[in-house]
Amino acid sequence: MNNEINLVELALLVIKKIWIVVFSTLLVGILAFLYSYFFVVPQYQSKGMIYVDNSNMVSFPTDLSLSKDIQYADMVASQRLATIYIEILKSQTFLNMVSNDSGTDIPPVKLSSMMTILSKNDTEILEITVTYTNPHVASVLAETILENSKTEIPRIFKGGSVQIIDHANVPVRPSSPNHIKYTAIGLVLGLMIGVSIVIAMDLFDNRVKNQDDLTSKYDYPILGSIPSSISVQKVLKAQFNEKSEGERATYYN
Structure with a gap:
């Protein structure tokens, strides 16, 4: 795959692996909230x-x-x-x-x-x-x-x-940390991490997924292609179904 990713490809890539982005966003957001709640000393x-x-x-x-x-x-x-x-x-x-x-x-x-x-x-x-x-x-x-x-x-x-x-007041509530602010920063950071992981996974994936990947990677013309076994099975199954329907129609006639 070419190392350059346009915005459309990036959007499709993120949508395809959206579970990674969602998981990373929620995980880092929750960790940021827990950190602010249990580890940051209130002021x-x-x-x-x-x-x-x-x-x-x-x-x-x-x-x-x-x-x-x-x-x-x-x-x-x-x-x-x-x-x-x-x-x-x-x-x-x-x-x-x-x-x-x-x-x-x-x-x-x-x-x-x-x-x-x-x-x-x-x-x-x-x-x-x-x-x-x-x-x-x-x-x-x-x-x-x-x-x-x-x-x-x-x-x-x-x-x-x-x-x-x-005169000086006795504060009732802490002025910091701001748990909402920590959580929001964590969610944004988690989103960025998730998108970065998805992009990194795609960049380091050297497998050829389709004809376009092969063309962009090696810059050679494609003379022909061999269908995958799954595609062949689908074609044979479709032909078999058509043949069976034709035989049934002849039998009833």
């Missing part, structure tokens, strides 16, 4: 939110004609300050404080990888998320970060203050 997310007020750090001029420029400058300053606030909350000093005050004694490096701090719409509102395998510990860590930020940020930025908008 829980606890979230809280703070607002950093820096109004006492900014002095506005009395010229009203500059109000638009002042508002724009204040917005840019807020965006830059939000980035600085995030870096403060990820500093080694602050993380050591959180580790000690929470009673978890989690190393700062690991604690940093568990934290996600985002500025809401580039404002001074910060959303703090802690991800951990234990929902209670995740909540304790998030709440400790919120409480300690009230003293740490004003310590560095004189005149600023921090208010807690949302």
Whole structure:
């Protein structure tokens, strides 16, 4: 068989061996679901939110004609300050404080990888998320970060203050793994594996199945063909049936 397979041949080939594709798809999909359910450790997310007020750090001029420029400058300053606030909350000093005050004694490096701090719409509102395998510990860590930020940020930025908008919640359900996502990926992967197996089986099958295979493989003209024994049997059976029907018709006449 020629090593090149067009789309029509591929479709016919897959349909012919569809049971392999279906079996592979279901098998890998089920294995992916079982893996996510029994082997992937569930992760829980606890979230809280703070607002950093820096109004006492900014002095506005009395010229009203500059109000638009002042508002724009204040917005840019807020965006830059939000980035600085995030870096403060990820500093080694602050993380050591959180580790000690929470009673978890989690190393700062690991604690940093568990934290996600985002500025809401580039404002001074910060959303703090802690991800951990234990929902209670995740909540304790998030709440400790919120409480300690009230003293740490004003310590560095004189005149600023921090208010807690949302306290840390205790997560009830894990945020990961997503069993549906794992299963969907497994089904797609299984489908690809099944199709690949069917194609590989056909490519490595050197048997000549019909006249077209022989022509494409050796590029020689076909002078004649010998029917298979099954075809011969069918022809002989058909001739025998016709002869028998003719004899029966003569007998009755």
